[in-house]
Amino acid sequence: xxxxxxxxxxxxxxxxxxxxxxxxxxxxxxxxxxxxxxxxxxxxxxxxxxxxxxxxxxxxxxxxxxxxxxxxxxxxxxxxxxxxxxxxxxxxxxxxxxxxxxxxxxxxxxxxxxxxxxxxxxxxxxxxxxxxxxxxxxxxxxxxxxxxxxxxxxxxxxxxxxxxxxxxxxxxxxxxxxxxxxxxxxxxxxxxxxxxxxxxxxxxxxxxxxxxxxxxxxxxxxxxxxxxxxxxxxxxxxxxxxxxxxxxxxxxxxxxxxxxxxxxxxxxxxxxxxxxxxxxxxxxxxxxxxxxxxxxxxxxxxxxxxxxxxxxxxxxxxxxxxxxxxxxxxxxxxxxxxxxxxxxxxxxxxxxxxxxxxxxxxxxxxxxxxxxxxxxxxxxxxxxxxxxxxxxxxxxxxxxxxxxxxxxxxxxxxxxxxxxxxxxxxxxxxxxxxxxxxxxxxxxxxxxxxxxxxxxxxxxxxxxxxxxxxxxxxxxxxxxxxxxxxxxxxxxxxxxxxxxxxxxxxxxxxxxxxxxxxxxxxxxxxxxxxxxxxxxxxxxxxxxxxxxxxxxxxxxxxxxxxxxxxxxxxxxxxxxxxxxxxxxxxxxxxxxxxxxxxxxxxxxxxxxxxxxxxxxxxxxxxxxxxxxxxxxxxxxxxxxxxxxxxxxxxxxxxxxxxxxxxxxxxxxxxxxxxxxxxxxx
Amino acid sequence: xxxxxxxxxxxxxxxxxxxxxxxxxxxxxxxxxxxxxxxxxxxxxxxxxxxxxxxxxxxxxxxxxxxxxxxxxxxxxxxxxxxxxxxxxxxxxxxxxxxxxxxxxxxxxxxxxxxxxxxxxxxxxxxxxxxxxxxxxxxxxxxxxxxxxxxxxxxxx
Numbered sequence: 001x002x003x004x005x006x007x008x009x010x011x012x013x014x015x016x017x018x019x020x021x022x023x024x025x026x027x028x029x030x031x032x033x034x035x036x037x038x039x040x041x042x043x044x045x046x047x048x049x050x051x052x053x054x055x056x057x058x059x060x061x062x063x064x065x066x067x068x069x070x071x072x073x074x075x076x077x078x079x080x081x082x083x084x085x086x087x088x089x090x091x092x093x094x095x096x097x098x099x100x101x102x103x104x105x106x107x108x109x110x111x112x113x114x115x116x117x118x119x120x121x122x123x124x125x126x127x128x129x130x131x132x133x134x135x136x137x138x139x140x141x142x143x144x145x146x147x148x149x150x151x152x153x154x155x156x157x158x159x160x161x162x163x164x165x166x167x168x169x170x171x172x173x174x175x176x177x178x179x180x181x182x183x184x185x186x187x188x189x190x191x192x193x194x195x196x197x198x199x200x201x202x203x204x205x206x207x208x209x210x211x212x213x214x215x216x217x218x219x220x221x222x223x224x225x226x227x228x229x230x231x232x233x234x235x236x237x238x239x240x241x242x243x244x245x246x247x248x249x250x251x252x253x254x255x256x257x258x259x260x261x262x263x264x265x266x267x268x269x270x271x272x273x274x275x276x277x278x279x280x281x282x283x284x285x286x287x288x289x290x291x292x293x294x295x296x297x298x299x300x301x302x303x304x305x306x307x308x309x310x311x312x313x314x315x316x317x318x319x320x321x322x323x324x325x326x327x328x329x330x331x332x333x334x335x336x337x338x339x340x341x342x343x344x345x346x347x348x349x350x351x352x353x354x355x356x357x358x359x360x361x362x363x364x365x366x367x368x369x370x371x372x373x374x375x376x377x378x379x380x381x382x383x384x385x386x387x388x389x390x391x392x393x394x395x396x397x398x399x400x401x402x403x404x405x406x407x408x409x410x411x412x413x414x415x416x417x418x419x420x421x422x423x424x425x426x427x428x429x430x431x432x433x434x435x436x437x438x439x440x441x442x443x444x445x446x447x448x449x450x451x452x453x454x455x456x457x458x459x460x461x462x463x464x465x466x467x468x469x470x471x472x473x474x475x476x477x478x479x480x481x482x483x484x485x486x487x488x489x490x491x492x493x494x495x496x497x498x499x500x501x502x503x504x505x506x507x508x509x510x511x512x513x514x515x516x517x518x519x520x521x522x523x524x525x526x527x528x529x530x531x532x533x534x535x536x537x538x539x540x541x542x543x544x545x546x547x548x549x550x551x552x553x554x555x556x557x558x559x560x561x562x563x564x565x566x567x568x569x570x571x572x573x574x575x576x577x578x579x580x581x582x583x584x585x586x587x588x589x590x591x592x593x594x595x596x597x598x599x600x601x602x603x604x605x606x607x608x609x610x611x612x613x614x615x616x617x618x619x620x621x622x623x624x625x626x627x628x629x630x631x632x633x634x635x636x637x638x639x640x641x642x643x644x645x646x647x648x649x650x651x652x653x654x655x656x657x658x659x660x661x662x663x664x665x666x667x668x669x670x671x672x673x674x675x676x677x678x679x680x681x
Numbered sequence: 682x683x684x685x686x687x688x689x690x691x692x693x694x695x696x697x698x699x700x701x702x703x704x705x706x707x708x709x710x711x712x713x714x715x716x717x718x719x720x721x722x723x724x725x726x727x728x729x730x731x732x733x734x735x736x737x738x739x740x741x742x743x744x745x746x747x748x749x750x751x752x753x754x755x756x757x758x759x760x761x762x763x764x765x766x767x768x769x770x771x772x773x774x775x776x777x778x779x780x781x782x783x784x785x786x787x788x789x790x791x792x793x794x795x796x797x798x799x800x801x802x803x804x805x806x807x808x809x810x811x812x813x814x815x816x817x818x819x820x821x822x823x824x825x826x827x828x829x830x831x832x833x834x835x836x837x838x
Contacts, residue, residue: 105718307751316738316739316740319736320739560720562723608725647741649734649741649743650741650743650772650773651772651829652743652772652773652827652829652830653731653829653830653832654831656725657726659725659726663741664741668736669722670720670722670741671722672722672724
């Protein structure tokens with residue numbers, strides 16, 4: 001079979017399932033008794049097994065199969081969840097991930113999984129008898145109670161509501177005689193009786209199958225009725241060719257009243273039972289039941305996969321549309337034809353909406369980056385022998401796809417740093433009067449045109465003296481400067497290159513090459529990183545990022561006939577100053593801006609646009625900043641604020657002074673984007 | 682083997698600069714645009730032969746004036762002036778030429794190395810010359826003509 005065309009889909013879905021697996025495993029670690037979670041994992045593993053077997057990746061299929069066996073044993077309470085078991089399962093899922101990545105990179109997806117398989121086999125077989133017995137008795141009860149049928153949410157609600165209203169809910173198991181000839185007719189008769197007595201909620205097998213006689217010789221009906229059990233049973237028994245009819249109340253009713261969590265467990269548990277009982281008749285049953293539930297939870301969020309390249313093409317096409325729209329507008333303005341004007345206006349509005357939609361399509365929740373962290377933190381905490389609780393807040397915050405792709409590695413660095421250097425060992429923490437378990441909070445939120453990602457830990461914080469000592473040793477600052485630095489500035493020293501304060505170098509967070517790389521990556525994304533730290537209380541790393549790399553807000557300014565764009569993210573404010581306000585300070589013209597001396601930079605000189613012929617009385621300036629430093633850029637006039645699509649100047653013009661790119665304006669012309677960082681030292 | 686080589690032809694786009702005809706391989710040419718229909722945005726601080734950038738159907742494309750690049754006298758752009766958009770390995774660039782109106786097959790064996798004196802065009806820019814009937818075509822070495830502009834000062838010779 002030619003499977004190439006499915007490869008991409010396989011990869012995407014495998015990753016999704018593995019991610020689900022990982023998340024659920026972490027959940028399971030917290031709630032080892034929650035069988036619903038085991039089921040989720042089982043389902044993910046099962047799907048993965050099926051897909052990989054179809055695609056011919058045997059190692060993946062083999063490993064998932066063993067994983068499945070272990071999970072199956074867990075949910076049948078043959079073995080108990082322990083951290084050793086979880087470790088092996090985690091390791092297996094890591095191996096699976098590696099294989100999937102290998103396939104993605106063009107490999108064969110082969111890997112030696114023998115060791116893991118053996119371990120899984122051992123787990124599956126090696127059960128500690130004492131625990132198993134205890135578990136078994138507990139489990140037998142649940143199985144007994146709810147044997148037979150799986151109820152979905154809807155059915156449960158119906159049943160529990162009926163019970164509240166004074167109805168009875170029964171499971172009626174009808175067994176036909178072996179020599180029964182017209183099974184469908186008997187079924188029909190039973191149904192007729194039941195329908196008179198109450199309402200049939202569910203049958204197993206389904207009604208269609210019953211009508212087509214696609215069942216052995218027994219079937220189960222769930223009915224809600226006001227009649228008593230004996231009464232009903234007696235009525236059903238009147239149908240001839242019946243072996244017997246067993247009746248009993250629907251079982252989950254008590255559970256349904258309890259909290260949602262227990263309900264989950266209860267429904268989840270029996271899923272396995274019918275699968276076993278009717279394994280031959282209905283091998284797909286577990287799948288069906290499970291799939292049904294997952295569908296109901298995900299139906300609110302229907303999505304299709306679209307290649308990002310296609311979105312880029314769409315965006316480019318749309319930009320051309322915008323340009324033509326601009327032309328149309330100017331033609332309409334010339335012709336002054338009311339109908340043309342009206343149509344153009346409508347088109348403008350519609351294309352405005354379209355623009356928003358297209359831009360939003362490229363937005364991805366930051367979750368896609370965050371969701372790999374819990375597992376990483378778990379592993380790191382183990383390696384470092386620390387107890388760490390990772391809290392993630394605001395994972396739904398959206399960012400442009402391009403930023404998402406870049407932000408992962410810097411965040412990994414920061415988290416590693418926080419775990420390695422930030423949070424202390426349990427012993428140290430207890431000595432410092434802190435809870436043994438350290439808390440690391442990863443937070444994302446929108447503010448204005450930016451997204452903030454913060455990493456906060458309640459660890460040791462930045463030790464001023466130690467950082468300064470190192471910084472002086474490494475020649476990053478001099479003694480004199482060191483004394484004048486604020487705590488914040490000292491903390492930010494750890495972002496300088498060639499800095500490492502960990503007295504013991506570990507392989508967890510690099511050798512001092514980490515944080516400066518983080519800083520430069522973030523700055524190359526047009527972002528900014530800052531640190532706040534209180535010694536002994538913890539640190540807060542704050543990363544500020546533009547919402548998107550491709551669309552930015554700018555202030556358009558005019559210099560003679562040319563239009564330039566200044567990114568709003570670096571503008572503090574615009575002002576009009578009088579010539580008299582300009583002071584000369586040592587060959588440098590400066591202005592007094594709100595009590596601060598700010599150097600004046602005439603953009604018209606820097607960009608060679610030529611100066612206005614007449615002497616200006618007033619000058620328009622844009623105050624921009626880079627970190628703490630300000631500069632006042634002189635321009636001819638302001639045009640206004642606009643959202644623009646950022647385009648690079650391409651590889652031919654690899655570095656042009658003080659320009660960070662270009663954009664296409666509504667009239668189709670190219671405007672250059674000023675790089676304020678280059679203008680401020 | 683020899684006959685095969687003799688029969689092999691190279692399809693080229695021929696354009697004019699001053700009184701000479703130049704040729705570039707058709708494979709690298711994306712399109713030919715009329716200069717007067719384009720608005721060029723000047724870029725400050727780059728060598729003078731980089732005239733700026735244009736919006737080429739949504740792509741910001743740098744424009745190089747070949748007359749200026751070859752130190753030929755500049756002239757006013759007119760209705761014939763064309764921008765030839767070429768796709769090189771890593772980037773697209775538009776070349777301003779006086780006129781472009783011919784596609785010629787050059788047999789590979791008609792290409793000769795450049796004669797000692799070929800006018801004012803620097804030799805590193807020329808890949809060879811070909812004489813087709815009575816026309817002399819100068820094949821350009823675009824990789825040299827369009828060396829990426831990294832350090833503005835170093836390139837401005």
